[in-house]
Amino acid sequence: MSRIEVTDISKTFKDTNALTHVNLHFEENTIYGLLGRNGAGKTTLLNIINNRLFPDSGTVTLDGDTLTENTAALSRCFLTNENNLYPESMKVKNAFKWSQVFYPDFDIDYAGKLSKLFELPQKKKIKSLSTGYQSIFKNIVALSVNVPFVFLDEPVLGLDAYHRELFYKVLIEKYAERPFTAVISTHLIEEAANIIEQVIVIKSGQIICSKSLEELLASGYCVSGPAAQTDSYIQTKNVIGTESLGGLKTAYILGIPDPDMPAGLEISRMDLQKLFIRLTDMPESHS
Amino acid sequence: MKLNLDQEKPIFIQIADGIEDGILTGAFPEESQIPSITEFSVNYKINPATALKGINLLVDEGIIFKKRGVGMFVSKGAVSQLQKKRQDQFFDHYISKLIDEAKRLNITSGEIIAMIERGFTQ
Numbered sequence: 001m002s003r004i005e006v007t008d009i010s011k012t013f014k015d016t017n018a019l020t021h022v023n024l025h026f027e028e029n030t031i032y033g034l035l036g037r038n039g040a041g042k043t044t045l046l047n048i049i050n051n052r053l054f055p056d057s058g059t060v061t062l063d064g065d066t067l068t069e070n071t072a073a074l075s076r077c078f079l080t081n082e083n084n085l086y087p088e089s090m091k092v093k094n095a096f097k098w099s100q101v102f103y104p105d106f107d108i109d110y111a112g113k114l115s116k117l118f119e120l121p122q123k124k125k126i127k128s129l130s131t132g133y134q135s136i137f138k139n140i141v142a143l144s145v146n147v148p149f150v151f152l153d154e155p156v157l158g159l160d161a162y163h164r165e166l167f168y169k170v171l172i173e174k175y176a177e178r179p180f181t182a183v184i185s186t187h188l189i190e191e192a193a194n195i196i197e198q199v200i201v202i203k204s205g206q207i208i209c210s211k212s213l214e215e216l217l218a219s220g221y222c223v224s225g226p227a228a229q230t231d232s233y234i235q236t237k238n239v240i241g242t243e244s245l246g247g248l249k250t251a252y253i254l255g256i257p258d259p260d261m262p263a264g265l266e267i268s269r270m271d272l273q274k275l276f277i278r279l280t281d282m283p284e285s286h287s
Numbered sequence: 288m289k290l291n292l293d294q295e296k297p298i299f300i301q302i303a304d305g306i307e308d309g310i311l312t313g314a315f316p317e318e319s320q321i322p323s324i325t326e327f328s329v330n331y332k333i334n335p336a337t338a339l340k341g342i343n344l345l346v347d348e349g350i351i352f353k354k355r356g357v358g359m360f361v362s363k364g365a366v367s368q369l370q371k372k373r374q375d376q377f378f379d380h381y382i383s384k385l386i387d388e389a390k391r392l393n394i395t396s397g398e399i400i401a402m403i404e405r406g407f408t409q
Contacts (some may be wrong), residue, residue, distance in 0.1 A: 031334060168332045176325040176335045194298060194333040 002028045002063055002076070002148050004049065004181075009058030010043055011205075019205045020042045022058070028148060029179035033196035033213075035189060037280050041205040042185040046151050050079040062149075075103065079151040080138040092137060095126060096144075105146035114140045114170065118163065131158035139167055143174050151183045156191070164191060171195070188191040193272040201207055203280050217270055221257050224250040225265035241278040252278045298333055302341030310350065310365050311373075317365055320358050333402065348372075 006024040010017075018040050026032060036125045045227045047053040049060050051067055051074055060067040067073050086095045093113070100106040115122050118136045120129075129137060135157050140151050172195060175182065186192055187218050202210040211217065222238070223230060230249040234242075238254040252274065257267050296304075309315040322330070327338040340361065345351040350365045362368075390401055 101375060158381060163330070169329050172323065172335065173329050176328055191332075194331070194337070197334055 004067070004077075005061045006045075006049060007046055007059045007061070008043070009055045009060065011048060011053070011055050012081045017205050019048070019055070021204075022205075022207055023267060024200060024207060024210060026149065026181055026183060027198075028181055030181050030197050031195055031202060032181070032183040032198045033189070034183055034185040035187065035198050035203065035276055036185075036202035037281075040202045040280070042202055043153055044205075045202065046079055046153050046183070046185060050074070050077055052079070076147050077149040078103065078142055078145045078147050079153065080142045080155065084232075086126050089125055090201070091123060091125055092120060092129075093122040095137070095141070099141055099145065103145045103147060106141075107146060111140050111144040114143060116165065117170070119205075122248055126174045132160060132163065135159055136163060136167075143170060143220060143230055146178070147180070149159065149181045149183070151185075153185050155184060156188060168192070168195060189276055196272075201276065201279055208279060214274065215248065217272065218274065220252060220254045220270040220275055222250055222268045222270055222274070223250055223257070223261075223265050224248065224268070229264050230264055233265055241281065252277060296329075299337050299341035299344070302327065302333075302338055303344040306342070306351070307369055307373075310319075310361055311369055313345060315361050317363050320360050323358060345384050 001045050004026040009019055009022040011019040016080065022041075022045060034042050034045070036069060044053065047159060048055050049067065051069060053215070054068070055133065062073045062076060065073045067077070074222060082142075086098070090098075096106070096108050096111045099111075101106055114120075118140065120136050120140065124204055126134070126137060136159065139152065140142055142152055142155075150211050156167060168191065174180075184192055184196070193213075196213055199209065199211060199213050200207060210218075223233060225248070227249040230242075230251055234251045237251075239251050240254055241252040243250045252270060261267060306315065306321065309321075310317075317323050318390055324335050324338045324342065326341070327333075328335040331338075344352060346353060346359075348368075350368060351359050352362050353359050385399065391394075
C-alpha cells in the first residue's frame with residue numbers, strides 16, 4: 001500500500017507561522033477532507049507536499065522516498081490550486097495535451113467527455129474562463145490524470161449549485177470505478193461531508209484533529225433542553241461550545257453521553273459542520 | 288427511495304432502511320437486481336464505502352445476496368422476512384413514541400384506541 005508521510009513540517013512567512021510541526025499521513029484509496037478556516041494553512045500544506053514550496057524544516061515522503069525535488073515520486077501526485085501553472089494564453093484543449101506529456105496516464109478522452117458534461121469550451125483560452133470554469137477546468141484535469149494521490153484545493157470555488165453537485169457525482173463515480181486517494185481542501189463542509197472518510201482539521205497552522213469521520217462524529221454529542229437543566233448536566237463535562245435561544249440551551253460536548261439522561265434533556269448527534277465550527281472556534285489554549 | 292441525509296441516523300443505516308422500504312413496497316421485487324454500489328453512491332453523493340456498509344447489513348441478514356461479477360439481488364422470501372423483522376420492531380419504533388407523546392398531551396389509552404380504530408376504518 002502506498003502512503004504519503006508528512007513529518008514535522010514547519011513553515012514561516014516573515015513573521016507568520018504558517019505551519020507548525022505538522023505530522024500527517026495519507027493512505028491509498030481514501031477520500032480525505034482537509035478542513036480549516038480561511039488562512040489556516042491548507043494551501044501552504046498542499047503546496048509543500050507537492051514540492052511547490054519548501055518547508056523550513058520537516059520531510060514529506062512517498063513510500064519512504066522524499067517528495068522534495070523528486071520527479072519520479074512527484075509524478076504519482078497531482079495538485080490543483082488557485083495559481084494556474086499553465087501559460088495564460090494556452091487553450092483548454094492544448095492544456096489537456098500538455099497534461100498528457102507530464103502525466104502519461106492522463107486520459108484525454110475522459111477529459112473531453114467531462115468537458116462536454118460541464119459545458120467547458122475547449123477552444124477557449126484558460127485565462128478567459130470565468131472563476132467557476134477555471135475551477136471546472138482544474139477539476140477535469142485532476143480527475144483525468146490517473147495518479148494515486150490527487151490533491152484538490154478548493155475544488156468548488158466559484159461553482160454554482162448545479163456544477164458542485166455534478167462535480168461530487170463525477171468524483172464518486174471515478175473513485176468507485178478506479179479508486180485513488182483524493183484530498184479535498186474546503187471550508188464548505190456540508191456538501192462534502194458524506195463523501196469524506198478521513199477528516200483533517202487544521203487551525204492556525206496546526207493539525208488539531210486527524211481521524212475517521214465516524215470516529216470524529218462519535219467523539220461528541222449535543223445536549224439541549226431548558227437552560228437550568230442543561231447547565232447542571234454539563235458542569236462535569238468537556239464542553240466545547242454552547243448556544244442559547246431564549247430559555248433553551250444547546251451544549252456541544254466531547255465524550256460519550258450518560259446512559260441515563262436527566263428528564264427534559266435531549267441528545268442529538270453532532271454533525272461535521274457543527275463540530276468543525278466548534279473545534280476551530282475554540283481559543284488557542286483549549287485546543 | 289428517498290434519503291434524508293441531515294437526519295440523526297447514520298447514513299449507512301438509512302441506505303439499508305431505504306432498500307428495505309423499496310423491497311416492502313415492491314420497488315425492488317424479490318429475485319430482482321438492485322442498483323450497484325456505484326449507482327447508490329453517485330446518486331446520493333455518499334462515499335462508496337458507506338453504501339457498501341449499508342448494503343452489507345442486508346447481506347448479513349440474508350435479505351440481499353451477491354452474485355459474483357453480476358450484481359446484487361433481493362432474496363426469495365425477503366418480503367416476509369422483513370415484515371417479521373419490522374413487526375418485532377413495531378412496538379419500539381412506533382408505539383412507545385406514541386405513548387410518550389400521548390402522556391405529554393394527557394391523552395388516555397381509551398382515546399388512543401378510539402383514534403386507531405377510526406384510522407383503520409378510513
